[in-house]
Amino acid sequence: NAGVTQTPKFQVLKTGQSMTLQCAQDMNHNSMYWYRQDPGMGLRLIYYSASEGTTDKGEVPNGYNVSRLNKREFSLRLESAAPSQTSVYFCASSEWVTGLGETQYFGPGTRLLVL
Amino acid sequence: AQSVAQPEDQVNVAEGNPLTVKCTYSVSGNPYLFWYVQYPNRGLQFLLKYITGDNLVKGSYGFEAEFNKSQTSFHLKKPSALVSDSALYFCAVRDGGDSSYKLIFGSGTRLLVRP
Numbered sequence: 001n002a003g004v005t006q007t008p009k010f011q012v013l014k015t016g017q018s019m020t021l022q023c024a025q026d027m028n029h030n031s032m033y034w035y036r037q038d039p040g041m042g043l044r045l046i047y048y049s050a051s052e053g054t055t056d057k058g059e060v061p062n063g064y065n066v067s068r069l070n071k072r073e074f075s076l077r078l079e080s081a082a083p084s085q086t087s088v089y090f091c092a093s094s095e096w097v098t099g100l101g102e103t104q105y106f107g108p109g110t111r112l113l114v115l
Numbered sequence: 116a117q118s119v120a121q122p123e124d125q126v127n128v129a130e131g132n133p134l135t136v137k138c139t140y141s142v143s144g145n146p147y148l149f150w151y152v153q154y155p156n157r158g159l160q161f162l163l164k165y166i167t168g169d170n171l172v173k174g175s176y177g178f179e180a181e182f183n184k185s186q187t188s189f190h191l192k193k194p195s196a197l198v199s200d201s202a203l204y205f206c207a208v209r210d211g212g213d214s215s216y217k218l219i220f221g222s223g224t225r226l227l228v229r230p
Binding site: 004035040041042043044045048058090092100101102103104105106107108109 | 119149157159160205
C-alpha cells in the first residue's frame with residue numbers, strides 16, 4: 001500500500017495564480033484532512049472531510065476550497081494564490097476503529113512558494 | 116477550546132541518555148492524545164497514542180508516553196536516545212466528545228541527539 005500520496009511535491013506560483021493540490025489514499029479511510037505547516041506554528045487544519053460527500057472548515061479555511069471527489073481523493077484548491085499561502089501542505093486520512101480509536105496518517109507534503 | 120503546549124522549542128541530549136519531550140493539553144472532554152515525529156522533508160509519522168486504559172503508552176522505536184490527568188500532561192520519553200532519533204516531534208490532542216475528529220497540534224519540539 002502506498003498510504004497517502006500527494007502531488008505535486010513542490011510548486012512555485014505567482015500571486016493571483018490558481019492551482020489544485022491532489023491527495024489520494026488507498027487505506028479505504030472515511031475521513032480526510034488538509035493541513036498547512038508553518039515554522040513555529042505546528043500544523044493547522046484547513047479543511048476536513050469526515051466522509052465521502054461532506055466537507056467542513058477547519059481553523060484556517062480562508063483562501064482555500066476543497067473537493068472530496070470520491071472516497072480515495074481529496075483535493076485542495078487555491079483560487080488566487082497569495083504570498084501568505086507559502087507553506088508546506090499535508091494531507092491526512094483516518095478511520096475510527098472500535099476499541100482503538102482513530103489515527104491520522106499523513107502524506108509526504110507539498111511545498112508551495114507563492115511569489 | 117482545545118489547545119496543546121510544547122514548552123521547549125529544542126531538546127538536546129547525549130546519545131545513550133534518557134530523553135523527555137514535554138506536552139501539556141487543554142480539552143473540555145476526555146482527551147485523545149497523540150505523538151508524531153517528522154524527519155526533514157518528510158510527512159508526519161505516527162508514534163503512539165492514548166485513548167483510554169493504561170496511563171503508560173508504548174509506541175514505535177522504543178518511545179513511550181505517560182498520560183497524567185491531574186497535570187494535563189502527556190510527555191514523550193525514551194530510556195536511551197539514539198542519534199537517529201533527532202527529528203521534530205509534535206504532540207496533538209483531540210476532544211473525545213467532538214465527533215469531527217479534528218486534531219490540534221502543538222508547535223513542535225526539535226530533538227537533537229549528539230553522539
